Structures are given as C-alpha cells and as structure tokens.
Amino acid sequence: MFPTLRRYLAVYRMFVSNCFAAASSYRLHFVLLIVMDQLFYGSLLGSVDFIFDHVARIGAWDRAHFMFFIAFMLAVDHLHMTFVSESFWDFSFDLRTGRLDFILLRPLNTLFSIFARLIRPATMINFFIPWGFLIYFGRVVELSLLSWLFLFPLVVLALLLLTAIEICFSMLMFWTIEAYGINFLRMQLQQIARWPEFIYQGFARRFFTLMIPVLLVGSAPVHFLFDPRQWLGLVWMLLALLVVSGLIAFFWRWGLRSYESASS
Amino acid sequence: MTEWAKWWATIRISWTKQLAYKLNLLLLVIGPTLVFFFVKYSLWTAIFRVEGITTIQGYDLAGMLHYQIWAMIVGFLAQGYNSMNLAEDIRLGRISSYLVYPFGFWPYQTASFIAFQGLQIIVAAISFVILAASGLLVDWHLSQVLLGTGFSLLMGVFWYQTSYLIGLAAFWLEETWVLRVMFLTVAQFLSGALLPLEIYPAWLLAILRWTPFPYLTFTPVKIFMGTYQGSLSEALAVLLFWLALVSWASQITWRRGLRLYTAAGM
Numbered sequence: 001m002f003p004t005l006r007r008y009l010a011v012y013r014m015f016v017s018n019c020f021a022a023a024s025s026y027r028l029h030f031v032l033l034i035v036m037d038q039l040f041y042g043s044l045l046g047s048v049d050f051i052f053d054h055v056a057r058i059g060a061w062d063r064a065h066f067m068f069f070i071a072f073m074l075a076v077d078h079l080h081m082t083f084v085s086e087s088f089w090d091f092s093f094d095l096r097t098g099r100l101d102f103i104l105l106r107p108l109n110t111l112f113s114i115f116a117r118l119i120r121p122a123t124m125i126n127f128f129i130p131w132g133f134l135i136y137f138g139r140v141v142e143l144s145l146l147s148w149l150f151l152f153p154l155v156v157l158a159l160l161l162l163t164a165i166e167i168c169f170s171m172l173m174f175w176t177i178e179a180y181g182i183n184f185l186r187m188q189l190q191q192i193a194r195w196p197e198f199i200y201q202g203f204a205r206r207f208f209t210l211m212i213p214v215l216l217v218g219s220a221p222v223h224f225l226f227d228p229r230q231w232l233g234l235v236w237m238l239l240a241l242l243v244v245s246g247l248i249a250f251f252w253r254w255g256l257r258s259y260e261s262a263s264s
Numbered sequence: 265m266t267e268w269a270k271w272w273a274t275i276r277i278s279w280t281k282q283l284a285y286k287l288n289l290l291l292l293v294i295g296p297t298l299v300f301f302f303v304k305y306s307l308w309t310a311i312f313r314v315e316g317i318t319t320i321q322g323y324d325l326a327g328m329l330h331y332q333i334w335a336m337i338v339g340f341l342a343q344g345y346n347s348m349n350l351a352e353d354i355r356l357g358r359i360s361s362y363l364v365y366p367f368g369f370w371p372y373q374t375a376s377f378i379a380f381q382g383l384q385i386i387v388a389a390i391s392f393v394i395l396a397a398s399g400l401l402v403d404w405h406l407s408q409v410l411l412g413t414g415f416s417l418l419m420g421v422f423w424y425q426t427s428y429l430i431g432l433a434a435f436w437l438e439e440t441w442v443l444r445v446m447f448l449t450v451a452q453f454l455s456g457a458l459l460p461l462e463i464y465p466a467w468l469l470a471i472l473r474w475t476p477f478p479y480l481t482f483t484p485v486k487i488f489m490g491t492y493q494g495s496l497s498e499a500l501a502v503l504l505f506w507l508a509l510v511s512w513a514s515q516i517t518w519r520r521g522l523r524l525y526t527a528a529g530m
Contacts, residue, residue: 043453181291199310
C-alpha cells in the first residue's frame with residue numbers, strides 16, 4: 001500500500017514539476033491566465049452583487065449567504081481549474097490522435113495518468129481571490145466552528161463529485177470523433193452547478209439532483225455549512241460519488257473496447 | 265476561376281465541414297446558449313416568484329423572461345463564431361498554403377464565417393418560429409424583427425472580426441483560447457446577456473455607452489422588443505467605429521505577424 005502511494009506521489013511530483021517548467025516557458029500566457037481567472041471571478045461576483053442591489057433575498061438566502069455560496073463554488077472552481085480542467089482538453093486530443101496508446105502502456109493507473117497529468121500553475125497562484133472571498137463571506141454569515149472545520153474538506157468533496165461527473169461525461173469522447181463539443185457540454189454542467197439548487201424548479205431540479213447530480217456539488221455542502229442539521233445532502237453526495245465512480249469504471253472499459261487507436 | 269466563384273466554393277466547403285460533425289455543432293453552438301438561457305430563466309423566475317417581487321427596474325417577470333428569450337435568439341444569431349481553427353492554423357504552420365494560393369487567409373476565414381453565419385441564421389429562425397408558435401414570444405412586430413436581425417448581423421460581423429483579431433495573436437502566443445475566454449467573459453458580463461443593463465449602476469452605464477459591449481446583446485434585444493430608447497444612429501455609429509478599429513488592428517496584426525511567421529512543420 002505505502003510503496004504504491006509513495007510511487008504515485010513521486011509521479012505526481014514529476015507531473016507538477018513538468019507543468020511549472022512549461023508554464024515558465026510561456027510567460028505572457030501565464031500572465032493572461034491569471035487575468036482571465038480574475039475576470040471570471042469578478043464577473044460572477046459582480047453579477048450577483050448587482051442583482052442584490054434590487055432584491056433583498058433570493059429564496060431563503062440574503063446577499064451574504066448567496067455570496068458565500070458563489071465564493072464556495074469559486075473555490076471549487078479554483079481547485080478544478082488548477083488540478084484537473086486542462087486534462088480534459090488533452091484527453092480529447094489523446095483519443096483523436098492515438099496518443100492514448102502510449103499512456104495505456106505506462107505502468108500506472110491510466111485514469112490517474114490522464115486526469116492528474118496536467119496542472120495550471122497560473123491559476124494555483126491566483127488562490128487568494130476565491131479563498132479570500134470564501135473566508136470573508138464565511139465570517140459575514142458567522143459560520144460556526146464546526147462549519148469552519150468542515151469547510152475545506154467539503155470543498156474537496158465537491159471537487160471530487162464534480163470531477164467524477166465530468167470524467168463520466170468525458171467517456172463519451174470514445175464515440176465522438178470531434179470531442180470539443182463534449183468539453184463544452186462539461187462546461188455547461190459547471191454553469192448549472194454554479195447556482196444554488198432552489199433557483200431551479202420541478203423536473204429540472206430533480207433531473208440535475210438525481211440523474212446528473214451537479215446541483216449537489218455546491219448546494220449540499222453549503223446547506224450543511226449553514227445548518228449542520230442538513231447533513232442528508234452530504235449522504236446523497238457520497239452516494240452519487242459512489243454511483244458515478246461505478247459508471248466511470250463501466251464506461252472506461254466499454255470505451256477502451258471502442259478505441260480505434262488512430263494513427264497506429 | 266473568378267473571385268466570386270472562389271468565395272462561393274469556400275462557403276460551400278465550409279458549410280459541409282460545419283455539418284460533418286453535427287453533434288459537435290449542437291454542443292458547441294446551440295448547447296451553451298440554451299444552457300445559459302435555462303440558467304437565466306430559472307434564476308429570474310426564482311427571484312420574481314419566490315420573492316413575490318412585481319418589478320425590477322421596470323421589468324416584471326414576463327418582461328424579464330421576454331428579454332432573456334430575445335437574448336437567446338441574439339446569441340444564436342450572431343455570437344457563436346470562435347477562432348479556434350484559425351489560431352491552430354497559424355501555430356501549426358498551415359497558413360503557408362494561403363500565402364501561395366490565389367485565395368488569401370482573410371478571404372478564406374471570412375467565407376467560412378459566412379457559411380457559419382448561414383447556419384446561425386437557420387438556428388435562430390427555427391428558434392424564433394418555435395417560440396412564437398408556442399406563445400412564449402408575444403407582441404412582436406415584423407419591422408422590429410427585421411431591424412433587430414439587421415443590427416444583430418452587423419454585430420455578428422464585429423464578433424467575427426474580433427475573433428479573427430484574437431486568433432491572429434497566435435503569431436505571438438502559444439495559446440489564444442485565453443484571450444477568447446477573456447473576451448467572452450467580459451462580453452457576457454457587460455453586454456446585458458445575464459442582466460439587463462438597466463440593473464447596472466449608472467456610472468457603469470455611462471462608461472459602457474462608448475464601448476462595443478452594450479451593442480452585443482442589450483441593444484439588439486431592446487430593438488427586437490421595440491423598447492430601445494437610445495438613438496439607433498448613435499448605436500450604429502459606435503458599433504461601426506469599433507468594427508473599423510478592430511478591422512484596422514487585424515490588418516496591422518496580420519502584417520506584423522507574418523514577419524514573425526516561421527512556417528512550423530515546413
């Protein structure tokens with residue numbers, strides 16, 4: 001167990017080191033990535049702030065609670081952009097060009113090799129904005145000590161669920177020749193998850209909670225952080241994570257059988 | 265082969281290429297606009313219904329949803345083009361062929377855009393017919409629809425020319441998608457795509473008036489709705505000014521970029 005873990009950590013360290021080396025080669029791109037992230041954070045927070053200039057509450061939440069939710073999702077998004085998002089774009093390229101052959105041959109778990117290979121250092125160093133807002137609004141809504149203790153683990157749990165759902169969807173790339181569309185679909189799921197579940201009504205809410213559980217990603221942990229008695233959402237999250245992981249394993253094996261190894 | 269025949273042949277080829285991967289086209293062009301509309305529809309319904317608010321800056325729920333429906337049609341009509349292939353062509357050295365062929369890089373890209381624009385018009389027209397037939401779009405007048413469509417198509421040309429300029433940055437940058445995402449983020453925020461601009465603070469509106477952003481969504485939507493209160497000639501003048509500026513910048517960028525071009529892979 002421990003030697004395997006140590007080996008994977010050593011490999012991951014190498015992945016990170018390579019990404020930093022690549023990032024330092026393209027400095028303008030590096031700076032532009034930082035600006036891009038800040039524009040994104042600013043536009044989302046600004047939009048919600050402008051809405052609350054005209055309304056006192058949306059659903060059960062006032063400005064501070066709603067902004068805390070947005071900041072929570074930005075923190076999830078920050079980790080997602082830093083550690084996994086680049087890999088999805090590369091996965092489509094790997095499949096289209098047959099480069100997946102070389103990854104399959106590595107003496108490593110292939111999914112680890114695909115989805116943990118690329119990180120984005122520019123986004124990593126941008127951490128102070130989303131996390132700063134999260135802490136600021138956490139103080140404004142007066143989170144309890146228990147909620148502060150659970151805050152970071154729940155951001156990570158949200159990231160795990162979002163990533164698992166996206167990996168599951170990315171398995172569709174095995175069957176589509178041009179996979180940009182699947183990546184855009186993935187981004188649309190993120191867009192839906194960025195708003196609390198109570199803004200969606202009826203079938204849409206049930207569909208995006210039970211069938212494609214993106215509404216659990218932010219809403220379940222934030223409801224728990226506001227009121228620890230609402231722990232049931234976390235159980236749903238864990239259950240969803242389990243089911244989606246099973247689906248990934250199934251579609252991965254099925255996808256590999258359909259993989260045509262282009263250019264080989 | 266006459267110049268016109270070259271344009272027509274390129275438009276036809278691009279049309280076929282766009283339709284070759286139909287699922288991809290659906291997910292790239294229609295999906296994002298549809299999902300964005302779904303989120304906005306849900307958000308504004310929740311704000312109005314749950315809170316029992318009757319109006320926000322002159323919009324009641326029906327008016328706000330009407331605004332968002334027209335914003336979706338404007339999105340379908342003129343905001344789908346991206347310059348992904350263009351930047352890749354430069355980076356991978358594929359533009360060498362355009363330098364020797366009797367049909368240049370800009371004409372080729374523009375002809376491809378025209379083909380893409382044709383698809384966008386069809387998608388927008390189908391959406392309009394469905395929404396009007398289902399009763400979701402009410403109180404529309406043919407003159408407003410024609411005027412709004414004309415303005416949106418001009419805005420589509422600006423959108424294309426800006427995407428082209430962003431793509432040309434590939435002469436200097438390894439990746440240009442970052443610039444594209446920055447443009448999209450700012451455009452979405454400042455154009456009135458999420459919130460009608462009346463909701464924004466007055467000081468911001470005063471600045472925005474001289475930028476191209478309000479003319480990307482807010483102005484065409486208000487023209488479609490028949491409630492545009494500004495001067496249409498001023499809106500056209502500002503948009504044409506920005507279009508001319510971006511076109512001029514594209515020419516300069518192309519000429520300077522070519523000096524750096526190393527024809528990778530040749």
